[in-house]
Amino acid sequence: MKIVESFGDLQKALGELKQSVGFVPTMGYLHDGHLSLVNKAKEDCGSVVVSIFANPIQFAEDEDIDNYPRDIDRDLNLLIDGGTDLVWIPTVKSMYPEDFQTWVNVEKVSIPLEGKFRPTHFRGVTTVVSKLFNAVHPDKAYFGQKDAQQAVVIKQMTRDLNYPIEIIICPIIREPDGLAMSSRNIYLNDQERQAALCLSQGLLAAGDSFQAGERDAEKLRHTVKNVIKKESLAELQYISCAHPETLKELEGNVETSLLSMAVFIGQTRLIDNVLLGNSKS
């Protein structure tokens, strides 16, 4: 496994890779969710490239970039075991030099859900992913369904900007008790870790209700709300039942929809989602 930092070294190393190239962008502190993306890329492609870059421009000033968990040695060992061919670890200074001034912005699908509470977040995501795509020029790129809106936004950007890149969205990987894997789970103390189960349990309850025939968007949202409400350490920020591609909030009877939410467990903000009425869920 080759590890590079500079853009020049990356370009050189890319030239030596077997085609086709699968790309997994990460912010590091890898878990089994990330590794499932690496595995899928390994299955699909001749070479796997992973970037590790905690991207400052997708965090607002009051968010947790400085405390974002890091353990680069552990990450690299996991990536070697996963059969990664090339790891790119750019520096913040090289990605955002002093006169940096170019932004990639996806307008409509960045606005609701996460975008409502993190208004500069997706602009940061699409700008950095565009930079990573340009630098790595992969054939396929892998993202997790955990960040459901991010997946929609990246797919929209890829289409709109003519990237000849296939975007592959991989299923959420969960702990045995149902908690969706996230680098931020490390912030939870034992009590909070237990409380955090309300997210997946709320979605499970709504999913069961959907399976049993419930189609009303408001009732599905309500089912999740009720589960969250019972957990005293949890505070719901939003629950949404939206069109899975336009992300427009739905009312009345729904067929396929994205049920998604953000919940504070103490100070830690967690997100989770399920696709209803979709075989990919």
Place this chain on the structure above:
Amino acid sequence: MKIVESFGDLQKALGELKQSVGFVPTMGYLHDGHLSLVNKAKEDCGSVVVSIFANPIQFAEDEDIDNYPRDIDRDLNLLIDGGTDLVWIPTVKSMYPEDFQTWVNVEKVSIPLEGKFRPTHFRGVTTVVSKLFNAVHPDKAYFGQKDAQQAVVIKQMTRDLNYPIEIIICPIIREPDGLAMSSRNIYLNDQERQAALCLSQGLLAAGDSFQAGERDAEKLRHTVKNVIKKESLAELQYISCAHPETLKELEGNVETSLLSMAVFIGQTRLIDNVLLGNSKS
């Protein structure tokens, strides 16, 4: 010379090209300025790709996209003669489908000069050039110094977004009497065509003055203004003496600078510029 329209056909045709790839994006209605870019690309690269696309999103509502001159047969003949390998002529509908919503915006250097009078212009330029770069994935891309601010904006975008593309800026090509070549020159009647010489003559006068030792930015601007003022069919929109990279307006003594302007000749808006104190001028 291969001619393609769809994105899929483009990708197929690109795979068959000799490396490296030089790219010349155009809006069509080609003149010797465009052909000088094709020639340079031919010198530098294994293959030359040209796009022809009158990009609607870089025109404001009151601007002239619908009347923008077109002659695709003539363009194709000129490109064959120039040794072009591949021409991409995308449709507006394929470039901007109904749900298109992603913009690439270069902030600072898009603001002054042209940006002041055409506030949505460069957002349209950088968005389309980003799309063209992603689709064509060239090694080098060629632009004319005639659109001086565009050259600065594109170079900034290329750096900021990590495109591994070398941007080559080629000198302005002028008619024998000094008028900078432009597809828009076709709009000028005989009288206006004569009047339009005031742009190059103004720059020439300022260049002579600079050669003779004049360094004061305001006096250099004034020299150009005086030439334009004498031409009754001409109306100066702006004259700028700016830093050639940041495009910040300069005061006092200048060493290298970009002297640029926009002038209405009747209804036709023309631009021209000269780099002072720079061997590339």
